[in-house]
Amino acid sequence: MLAVEKLSHSFSNGGEITPVLHHIDFSVDKGEMVALLGSSGSGKSTLLNLMAGLMKPTSGRILIGGIGIETMNENRLAEFRRSQIGFIFQSYELIPHLTVRENVELPLVFQGMKAKLRRDKAVSLLAKVGLGEKTEMFPSQLSGGQQQRVSIARSLVTEPAIVFADEPTGNLDTKTEKEIIDLLIELNRTLDITFVIVTHELEVAKRTRRVIQLRDGRLVEDAVWAGEDD
C-alpha cells in the first residue's frame, strides 16, 4: 500500500540547509494502522507531508499502491491526492460558513460528483462517525471532538487508499482524545482503511498495533505491539 525507500529531506532557506530526515525505510500494508511517534521536531510532520505528496523529497522514493508519487508533476499529483489520499489535521481545517454536511461533501464537489450522490455519501459517513444529528449545523456549533469527527468523515468521503493524520488529538482533552482514537480504530477495523497517525504521545501510539518511532529525523524503532485488544 505504502512504501518509503531511502527517504531523505533537507530544507533550504537562503543558502542555509537544514537536514530533517535521513534514509527512512518502511512499508505499510493495506488495512494497517500505524502510529508515527516522536518528540516535537523529530521530523514527523515533514515525513507525513512527503508521504501525502504535499512536498517533494530531496531524495528517495514514496510509493502508494506501487506508484512513485515523487516523480509526478503537480497536476497529476494534485489529482492523485484528491482521489487516493485522505488527510486529518490537528486543527480540523473546516470551512466555517459551510455546514457540517457541506464540509464533508467538499472533496466530492472537486471531483465533480452530482449533488444527490455526494449528499448521500456525506450523510452516511456522518452517521458512521456519530454525527447523524448534526449534519445541518455549522462547525462553530460543535465541540472540538465533534469537529474532528467531521474532519475524519471528510477525509474518508473520497474512499482514499490511505489516510494520514497529523496529531489528530493534539487539541483535545484526554477523554475526547480516547474517543477519537477509538473511532479511528473502529473505522480501521470495519472499513479496512489504512491509517498513518502522527503523534508525540505514547498513550496514543500504544493504541495502534504498530509503532514507528522517529528520533532526530531517523527511524529508530519499528515495532508491532500487543496493543489493547478489545
Ligand SMILES: Nc1ncnc2c1ncn2[C@@H]1O[C@H](COP(=O)(O)OP(=O)(O)O)[C@@H](O)[C@H]1O
Ligand atoms: N520549512 C522549513 N524550513 C526549515 N526547517 C523546517 C521547515 N519545516 C520544518 N523544519 C524543521 O524540521 C524539523 C522537523 O520538523 P517537523 O517535521 O515539523 O517535526 P515534528 O512534526 O516531529 O514536530 C524541525 O527542526 C523544524 O524546525
Ligand SMILES: [Mg+2]
Ligand atoms: Mg508536527
